Amino acid sequence: MKYLVRKLITMIVTVLMVSLFVFIAFSVIPGDPAVGMLGTTATEEKVEILREQMGLNRPLPVRFAFWMRDFFFGDMGLSYSYHIPVKQMLADKLPITLTLTGLSFLLIVLLSIPLGILTSKYYDRFFAKAFDVVNQLFMAIPPFFIGILLTYLFGMLLHAFTPGNYVSYETDPAAFFAYMFVPALSVALPKAAMNMRLLKSEILSEAKLDYVRTAYSRGNATDQVLYRHVLRNALLPVVTFLGMTLTDIVAGSIVIEQVFSIPGFGRLLITSISNRDYPVAQAIIAIIAMLVVLINFLVDVIYPIIDPRVRKHAQ
Amino acid sequence: MRNKKRGLQFHIAISFVAVIIALVLWGLIRTPYDPKVMDVSLKLAKSSADHLLGCDQFGRDILSRILVGIRTTLMIALGTNLIGAFIGLLVGAVTGYFGGLADEVLMRFNDAVLSFPSILLSLVIIALLGSGTYQITIAMGIVFVPSYARIIRSEFMKCRNMDYVQSVRLMGAGALRIMFIHILPNIRVTLLTSLVIGFNNAVLCEAALSFLGIGVQPPQASLGLMLSDAQAYLFARPGYALTVGFFMVFLILSFALLSDALREDAHA
Numbered sequence: 223m224k225y226l227v228r229k230l231i232t233m234i235v236t237v238l239m240v241s242l243f244v245f246i247a248f249s250v251i252p253g254d255p256a257v258g259m260l261g262t263t264a265t266e267e268k269v270e271i272l273r274e275q276m277g278l279n280r281p282l283p284v285r286f287a288f289w290m291r292d293f294f295f296g297d298m299g300l301s302y303s304y305h306i307p308v309k310q311m312l313a314d315k316l317p318i319t320l321t322l323t324g325l326s327f328l329l330i331v332l333l334s335i336p337l338g339i340l341t342s343k344y345y346d347r348f349f350a351k352a353f354d355v356v357n358q359l360f361m362a363i364p365p366f367f368i369g370i371l372l373t374y375l376f377g378m379l380l381h382a383f384t385p386g387n388y389v390s391y392e393t394d395p396a397a398f399f400a401y402m403f404v405p406a407l408s409v410a411l412p413k414a415a416m417n418m419r420l421l422k423s424e425i426l427s428e429a430k431l432d433y434v435r436t437a438y439s440r441g442n443a444t445d446q447v448l449y450r451h452v453l454r455n456a457l458l459p460v461v462t463f464l465g466m467t468l469t470d471i472v473a474g475s476i477v478i479e480q481v482f483s484i485p486g487f488g489r490l491l492i493t494s495i496s497n498r499d500y501p502v503a504q505a506i507i508a509i510i511a512m513l514v515v516l517i518n519f520l521v522d523v524i525y526p527i528i529d530p531r532v533r534k535h536a537q
Numbered sequence: 538m539r540n541k542k543r544g545l546q547f548h549i550a551i552s553f554v555a556v557i558i559a560l561v562l563w564g565l566i567r568t569p570y571d572p573k574v575m576d577v578s579l580k581l582a583k584s585s586a587d588h589l590l591g592c593d594q595f596g597r598d599i600l601s602r603i604l605v606g607i608r609t610t611l612m613i614a615l616g617t618n619l620i621g622a623f624i625g626l627l628v629g630a631v632t633g634y635f636g637g638l639a640d641e642v643l644m645r646f647n648d649a650v651l652s653f654p655s656i657l658l659s660l661v662i663i664a665l666l667g668s669g670t671y672q673i674t675i676a677m678g679i680v681f682v683p684s685y686a687r688i689i690r691s692e693f694m695k696c697r698n699m700d701y702v703q704s705v706r707l708m709g710a711g712a713l714r715i716m717f718i719h720i721l722p723n724i725r726v727t728l729l730t731s732l733v734i735g736f737n738n739a740v741l742c743e744a745a746l747s748f749l750g751i752g753v754q755p756p757q758a759s760l761g762l763m764l765s766d767a768q769a770y771l772f773a774r775p776g777y778a779l780t781v782g783f784f785m786v787f788l789i790l791s792f793a794l795l796s797d798a799l800r801e802d803a804h805a
Contacts, residue, residue: 236649247661362790364741366748367782370768374775385771473654477745481768492749495664503664510657518652 225526233519240511241293245286248504254278255500258302293508299501303494308505311490316509317391318486322409322475325402327468329410330417335460337414338421343448345426353418360415365474369408369481376404386483405482409474413467420463424456458529465521469514547798553791561611564604572601573756581774590780593763594770599777603784606758610788613674613753614739618732620678625685626728630716632686633693644690647683655680655742660751668751677742681735688731692724730799737792744785760785 256272257264273279276299277288292298298308341350363371376383383404389397428434429452437447476488483489487506494502526533569589579596582588590599628647632640650658655677662676693716696702705719746752747761755762760781767778 236652239646239649240653244661247665251665358793359786359790362793363782363786364744364789366745367764367785370764370771370778370782373768374771374778378772378775469652470654473657476656476660477749480749491660492751495660495751496668500664503660507657507661507664511653514653514657 226523229519229522232522233515236515236518237512240515241290241508242286244504244508244511245289246282248500249282249285251500253498255302258498258500259300259305293505298505301494301499301502303497303499303502308501311502312487312505312509314392315485315487315490318484319472319475319479319488321391321399321402322406322478322484322486323468323471325399325406326409326413326471326475327464329406330414330467330471331464333410333414334417334421338418338460339425339448339453341418342422342425342429343444345422357415357419360411361419363412365408365412366477366481368411369405369478372404372408373481388482388484401482402484405478405484408481409471409478413470417460417463417467421456421460424459425452428452428456461525461528462521465517465524468517468521472510472513472517546794547802550791550794550798553787554795557607557611557788557791560604561608564601564608568598568601568604570598570601572597572605572758581770581777583774583776591774591776593777594766599763599780602758602763603760603781606760606763606781607784607788609670609753609757609759610740610743610761613670613677613743613759614736616674617677617681617739617743618735620675621681621685621735622728622732624678624682626689626721628682628686629689630693630721633690634697634712634716634720636694640690644687647686650683651687655738656745659742659746663746663751668754670753670757673743673746673752677739677746680742681739685731685735688727689724692727693720696720696723726799726803730796730803733792733796733799737789737796740788740792760788 254269254273256269256276256278260268260272277285280288296309298312300306301308301311304311337353341353344350360368373383373385377385383401387401389401391398425448434447434452437451442450475486476491478484479486479488480492487510491503491506491510494500494506574597576592576596579588579592581594582592582596584591588598588600590603593599593602628643632643658680659673659676662679663672666672666676697720702715702719705715710719743752743759744761744764747759748765750762750765753759753762763781764778764785767774767781771778
């Protein structure tokens with residue numbers, strides 16, 4: 223309980239620090255936000271009235287406090303480019319990015335864990351060694367290039383995927399998931415390669431320990447030793463890695479959405495940075511940052527549950 | 538057997554890096570064509586004796602642009618790591634050597650920043666500075682500071698109470714002298730390995746930012762920017778994207794192999 227409270231306090235402090243960082247970063251950008259909204263042709267009076275309405279004449283700490291309050295109540299300001307509430311622009315984008323993140327994570331787990339077990343079980347076979355080379359190669363390919371290669375493979379050679387033919391989840395959920403599969407695979411492959419390598423090296427180093435020899439001497443078969451003893455210990459660093467991966471996937475989706483023309487957070491973020499639409503960029507970065515903090519917190523909470531040593535230390 | 542294997546990986550990595558250096562030198566001495574000169578008649582031209590890797594959508598020679606692009610990417614990676622390593626060294630050395638409250642506060646902040654994906658932080662700084670070659674070098678350099686600071690701090694903490702440091706302290710050496718004349722040379726292997734890993738990460742990050750259109754700006758060439766252009770012509774001229782992608786993967790793979798080999802050597 224004490225551990226949980228400590229982690230919760232750390233999370234709140236981190237959220238405050240992150241919010242402050244994002245707020246200050248966007249406050250020191252040169253240029254007047256009121257002029258940004260009204261355009262350079264607006265009269266000085268109009269700009270001054272808007273500045274007052276937006277609270278820009280208040281001191282920075284007061285503005286930060288109001289921004290935090292508004293942000294947590296869902297008021298993220300108005301878009302400079304479209305003059306509509308940012309919240310409205312983001313509402314239908316969040317499920318898209320979360321689906322991409324979730325699907326990628328699922329693929330990483332489904333690919334890396336069975337393959338990691340298989341290649342470590344038969345580590346001296348040719349196919350396991352070949353996998354090592356393939357793994358090294360996949361780790362060196364940036365996800366956006368994997369995306370391009372998969373587009374070529376599924377789109378041009380297999381005709382199983384039409385790039386750019388995104389279908390909204392509101393129109394056709396099945397077609398939406400089918401379209402999201404290739405982008406999710408692009409994000410997942412390099413991370414799955416890394417996780418598979420980690421799991422393999424963990425299993426192989428655990429297999430050299432004394433308790434494994436004891437388990438064999440008690441008459442256990444290889445599979446029993448592997449699944450009942452070795453895997454339990456080998457999976458612990460993998461869980462930590464998967465937690466870190468989840469935050470990377472959230473960020474990686476920014477690039478992948480661009481490759482596959484997916485209208486999610488990432489695509490909107492890049493457009494808003496290019497158009498200098500700061501309220502939108504600020505809101506997206508703050509939301510992604512909060513998601514990262516939340517994921518880190520959840521990993522910290524899960525860890526003592528799966529590792530008795532951490533639980534004991536936490537107590 | 539293991540040593541022989543490690544040696545092999547190191548030699549492969551060094552050979553790959555030598556090829557990259559040769560490509561950079563080739564681009565520096567003379568590119569086959571001017572990488573910025575357009576020729577509409579050669580739009581998306583296929584490989585030929587005149588243009589070994591063909592031409593892009595504006596009829597520019599792809600090989601010439603790749604040679605310049607590799608150089609741009611490597612210069613950005615170098616700049617990024619110099620900024621990151623220099624500031625990281627100062628922060629890491631001071632916090633690791635002295636410890637205390639400043640260390641606690643700075644490292645808490647450091648850990649908070651480190652837990653964020655580098656591309657997200659780079660985007661925040663690019664939103665501030667704008668896009669362009671110098672801007673992304675500075676942005677990525679700032680983003681790389683915490684990881685260098687963390688590694689250097691732990692090395693300085695390890696060394697600060699070692700016998701040789703105690704001895705020079707007794708001989709009356711000042712803190713600055715101990716930190717930079719005595720401890721720094723002893724952490725060079727860790728620093729070198731971190732630099733190669735950082736170099737690799739910088740190549741990846743630059744490629745991603747330029748691919749997104751907020752890194753290197755046209756008409757300058759960078760592998761990420763070229764890949765972004767090539768994607769639009771993937772079905773018409775797949776060779777363009779595949780060639781640029783091949784060079785990008787080769788660059789990343791070379792530095793990944795080198796960092797792996799150096800890390801294994803350091804642990805051996």
